[in-house]
Amino acid sequence: MRGWQRPSYWPFIAPALTVVLAVIIFPWAYTIWMSLHEWKVGSPPTFVGLANYIRLPSDTRFVESIGHTLVYTALSVVLPVALGTFAAVVFHNKFPMRGFLRGLFIMPMMATPVAIALVWTMMFHPQLGILNYLLSLVGLPPQLWVFHPATVIPSLVLVETWQWTPLVMLIVLGGLAAIPTEPYESAQIDGATRWQTFRYISLPLIMPFLFIAGMIRMIDAVKSFDIIFAITQGGPGTASETINLYLYSVAFVYYDVGYASAIVVVFFALIVALAGALLRLRQTTHWNDAGGSA
Amino acid sequence: MPVNSAAYFCSNSPRGPLTRLASSVVPAYFFQFTSAAEARGELTGITVESEVIPEQQQRQKAVIELTSGKPSFDVIHLSYHVQKRQFDRAGWLADLTGFMNDPTMTTPDLVVNDFSAGGLKFAQNDKGEMHSLPWSVDYFILYWNKEIFAKKGVALPKTLDEMVAAAEKLNDPANGIYGFTGRGLRNANMALWTNFFLNYGGEFLDDKGNILTDGPEAIEATKMYQRLMKSAPPGVAGFNWMESMASLTQGRAAMWIDADGWAPPIEDPNASRVVGKIGYAVVPAGPKGQYSSTYGDGIGITQASTKKEAAYLYCQWAVSKTMGARLLQSGGGVPFRSSILNDETVRKGVKTQEWLDSVVASAKISKLGLPVIVPVAEFRDIVGAALTATLSGADPATELKKANDQFRPILERSEKA
Numbered sequence: 001m002r003g004w005q006r007p008s009y010w011p012f013i014a015p016a017l018t019v020v021l022a023v024i025i026f027p028w029a030y031t032i033w034m035s036l037h038e039w040k041v042g043s044p045p046t047f048v049g050l051a052n053y054i055r056l057p058s059d060t061r062f063v064e065s066i067g068h069t070l071v072y073t074a075l076s077v078v079l080p081v082a083l084g085t086f087a088a089v090v091f092h093n094k095f096p097m098r099g100f101l102r103g104l105f106i107m108p109m110m111a112t113p114v115a116i117a118l119v120w121t122m123m124f125h126p127q128l129g130i131l132n133y134l135l136s137l138v139g140l141p142p143q144l145w146v147f148h149p150a151t152v153i154p155s156l157v158l159v160e161t162w163q164w165t166p167l168v169m170l171i172v173l174g175g176l177a178a179i180p181t182e183p184y185e186s187a188q189i190d191g192a193t194r195w196q197t198f199r200y201i202s203l204p205l206i207m208p209f210l211f212i213a214g215m216i217r218m219i220d221a222v223k224s225f226d227i228i229f230a231i232t233q234g235g236p237g238t239a240s241e242t243i244n245l246y247l248y249s250v251a252f253v254y255y256d257v258g259y260a261s262a263i264v265v266v267f268f269a270l271i272v273a274l275a276g277a278l279l280r281l282r283q284t285t286h287w288n289d290a291g292g293s294a
Numbered sequence: 295m296p297v298n299s300a301a302y303f304c305s306n307s308p309r310g311p312l313t314r315l316a317s318s319v320v321p322a323y324f325f326q327f328t329s330a331a332e333a334r335g336e337l338t339g340i341t342v343e344s345e346v347i348p349e350q351q352q353r354q355k356a357v358i359e360l361t362s363g364k365p366s367f368d369v370i371h372l373s374y375h376v377q378k379r380q381f382d383r384a385g386w387l388a389d390l391t392g393f394m395n396d397p398t399m400t401t402p403d404l405v406v407n408d409f410s411a412g413g414l415k416f417a418q419n420d421k422g423e424m425h426s427l428p429w430s431v432d433y434f435i436l437y438w439n440k441e442i443f444a445k446k447g448v449a450l451p452k453t454l455d456e457m458v459a460a461a462e463k464l465n466d467p468a469n470g471i472y473g474f475t476g477r478g479l480r481n482a483n484m485a486l487w488t489n490f491f492l493n494y495g496g497e498f499l500d501d502k503g504n505i506l507t508d509g510p511e512a513i514e515a516t517k518m519y520q521r522l523m524k525s526a527p528p529g530v531a532g533f534n535w536m537e538s539m540a541s542l543t544q545g546r547a548a549m550w551i552d553a554d555g556w557a558p559p560i561e562d563p564n565a566s567r568v569v570g571k572i573g574y575a576v577v578p579a580g581p582k583g584q585y586s587s588t589y590g591d592g593i594g595i596t597q598a599s600t601k602k603e604a605a606y607l608y609c610q611w612a613v614s615k616t617m618g619a620r621l622l623q624s625g626g627g628v629p630f631r632s633s634i635l636n637d638e639t640v641r642k643g644v645k646t647q648e649w650l651d652s653v654v655a656s657a658k659i660s661k662l663g664l665p666v667i668v669p670v671a672e673f674r675d676i677v678g679a680a681l682t683a684t685l686s687g688a689d690p691a692t693e694l695k696k697a698n699d700q701f702r703p704i705l706e707r708s709e710k711a
Contacts (some may be wrong), residue, residue, distance in 0.1 A: 040668075040708070042359045042384035060700060061676075126529035127470065127546070147529030149686055235480050237682035238530035247448050253671045 034261035041255035048233055052262035061246055066270070068153065069222065069242040073274075075157040076164070076221035081214050083161065084168025085206075089198065091169065092176045107168040113163070117230030120159045121146070124231070146232050149226065149239035156240055159227055164220065168213040175209030176202065211282055218278065222271055245265050353377065360386040360596065368599040369608055372426060374416035375589040375664045383668060387425040387594040390502045390541065393606045394424055403633060404610060412660055413630030416590050426594030427613045428630035430621060432553040433656035434489050434587045434663070435649075436575045439559065439568060442471060442548040450575055454493060454518060457549065457578045461525035464548040473525030475538045475547035478685050480678040481671075482534040486551055487681055488587045488663045490515040493580025498665035505665070505705055507677050508691075508698035511582070515679060516690035523685050531685045543568055551577060553589065554656065557625025557649045574652035576659065585661030586656035590630065615640075625649050628657070668708045669701075676701045 035052055039045035056062055091102050108116070123129045124145035132142040145155040183201045192200070225244045228234065234241030234249070241249075247267065251260035345367065351377060359365040361384075372381060381387055393399045394406065406414065406424065413428030436457075438450060446464055451457035461473030476514065477483040488496075496511035506512070523530055527541055539556055541547040543566040557566050560572050577586050593612050595605040611617065618629030619640040634640055635654070644650045664670055680697035682692050 038707070041357055042386075060696070127527060144529055144530070147532040148532075149683075232532065233479075235682065236478070237480050237679040238685070249675065252358075253350075254669065255357055255676070278627060 004202035010273065031261045031264055034258055035265050037258045039256075041248060041257060048258070051257045053266070055259065056262060056266060062243075063240065064238060065241050065243045065246040068240060069270075071225070072153055072157060072160075072228075072240075072242055073218060073221040075154065076160045076224070077217045079157060079161040080165045080168045080217055081210060084165045084213065085172050085210065086170035087165060087169040088176055089202070091173060106161045106170065109166045111163070113226040114230050116159065116163060117227045120227075121231050123169075124155060146240070147236060149236050149267055152232060152236065152240040156228055156231060159231070160181045160221065160224065163227075168217065171209050171213040171216075172206055175206035180241075211278075215275075215278055218274065222274065243270075295300075305669070325635040334453040338607065342606060342608060349373070360384065360598075362664065363598060365598055366401075367580065367596065368601050368605040369593060369595055371429070371591060371593050373519050373589070373591050374428075375662070378416055379666050379668050379670070381594075382419050382425065386597055388597045388599065388602055390424045390427065390595065390606060390609075393603075394645070399603065399606060400507055401610065401614075403486050403701050404613070408633050409630045410657070412662070412664065413590060413592075415662075417592055424667060426592035428590060428592045429613050430555075430591045430627035431630050431657075432555060432591070432627065433653055433660055434485070434551055434577055435554045435652045435656055436577055437542055437550040437552070437556070438573045438575060439542070439545065439548050439571055440573050441568075441571045442545075443573075450573065451578050454490060454578050454580045458518060458525075461522055461549060462641050463564060465525040470546055470548050472527045474522055474549045475526050475530065475533070475541040476522060476523070477533055477535060478530040478682060479527070479532055479534045481674040482683045483681050484674045484678045485553070485587060485589065485663060487515065487519055487678075489551060490518055490580065492585040492587060492661050492663075493577070493583055494518070495580070495582030499667075503705075503709060505673075505698060505701060507701075508694040513691045515580075516684055516694060519681065520615060520684045520690060524597070531682050536640050544573070545571075554649070554653050555627045557646050561625070561646060574646065574649040576652055576655045585659050588656075588660040589663050591627075628653050667705060669704050672704050673701055676704075 034045070036043035036047060036049060038048045038051070074239065086117055091098060091105070108279075123131050124147070126132060126142060126144055126147055129145070131145065144151060146152045179202065183205075187197050187201055218258060223244060224242070225248070228242060228245055229248070232240045233244040237248075242274060243263065247260055247263050250256050250263060299613040304346055355368060356372070356377070356550060357380070359367070360381075370387075370596045373377070394404070399577075409417065409428050410431070413431065417424055417426045419425055419430045443460075444451070444463055445526065448460050448463055451460045457474075463473070463613070464471065465473035477486045491507070491512055494511045496509070496515060497506055500506055526533075527546065533541075533553050535556075538547070538550055538552060542550045543560055545567045557574070561569055563569050577584070593609045593610065595602055599605055613629070615631070615634055615637075618634035619637070620638075621627045621629055622634065622640060623645065625644065625646055629635065635657075640648060665673065667673065676696045677694070680688075680693035683693050
């Protein structure tokens, strides 16, 4: 009988394993280690166990930032997905200059978020901004946009929506193109209205694409930082401070690295939970099966 | 004014170039050498590279690099009101006392006592060692638009109550004119608010080091701030000094209280519509006194630097009489050195004499505008957020109490560390 032989695949795995350990596992382990320490930059870390985590629920800024993140994310998923789907349906039809207009429509997506943010900041300006001027043309009173706690998140979502609706449109257009024409023909014969055709044929068939678009939007919105930071820095006060922005302040303005690490860990758990919920939704609704070609 | 980048590379240095890190609140001319020969390093053999980045980022970059133990710069410009205690604690800056006592390294006119008391308080640590050279002091002053005042026959306010009344009288939103403008943005607003807090008799800390920004003085000051800001342009909750300055220089605001360094943009015909129309005055008195919130900047050498001698010579140049005179004469700031401030020729060269009078008067009523603690950024953020909240109608007492409850444990943890 032959003795145990060392599996010969280890040398092949080693490089990939090293990279994974170095860039994924190590930072995570290190973050968790840091989160168990009271560590202000400039002084040595001291082990405090779970104290940083215990501090979190009583930290009103952190608790509020979770709410801001959820509202911002929900709006930044729903609006672009709804408008993007509508735009896709429009652009799926054939009309003159369609290619050109489609190109024009996807332009916002190609711009740098910080540059966009600066342009929007000027447009939001209560006295000098063009948005209030446009409102005044139709007789509406001027708004404070990002300068008021009550309107700041919807205003930021407006920027997010303007930039990312085209992405949803592109994804959904792909879905619409993949639908065979037969169901539409038979629906037409049966006398279905345009809305019924959309509701009962297009929508179920593009559901997997909407799901993908929603997922991408959710990931983007949860981690959104650039637009919010450049326009409001989380203000007025802390009215638009999402977890990301608070995290940035704790780590790089207050230099409280230990506490910031604890926030990262909780934030990560939140993202995993959100992603898990979405995946579960996907499995239970069998959207994938409906799409066929998806 | 603020510049985003500036770099100077000069020739043949025996020790290699010095590198310095400055924030963009430093006026551009600070980086201009007095002669081409000086710029080329021909006079001293010292070459300098400067890295200039916006204030907030400069503070972050400095801390991260200094923590690493190998900063990429030898000389650093620091804001005392934010960075002093942090730098002292961490021991990041080299002790300059030895250099200052060495006649071969220091010009005879640079003596410790030439710096104002406030400057020394900033620059020295608990043991009286000089860890930086005080460069520029910032007093908060009142900028007022004489034209708008004259139109409505309003006189320059002497007290805070008069100022609020004047702001309300001058406020004319229908014509795009507002009675007052100033910082409402979280964190930045603290620098304005403390002028009111101090004038209402407020103190930041008690004898035991407890924070006092939810006491009756703070509440009264905040009520006043809240009322005053009702006469400010809409969206003032998002204003920092830049937006406030824009309101003033565009002739949209009758009054503005901010740091003393804004005379150059106000008097610049290319950037301002109010050239020659702005008056400069001390911050009006409150019910419990009259103070001008004071902040200051200095220049220091990193402990890790291997070119400390050259760096020290450079720092001396930065706070020299020539450079101090230039700072003062352009109205961009006030040097900490009495010998410069009291020099008649230097004073005569100041473009706007009214501005000079206002800063000289402010110097006499100067008081530190922030508590000297490590978590200054948290303090400004948390109390600043409470102030911003009052601008949209929240109750001052409730907000300040909430902010204090939030900040107290942070301060306790920091002092314990």
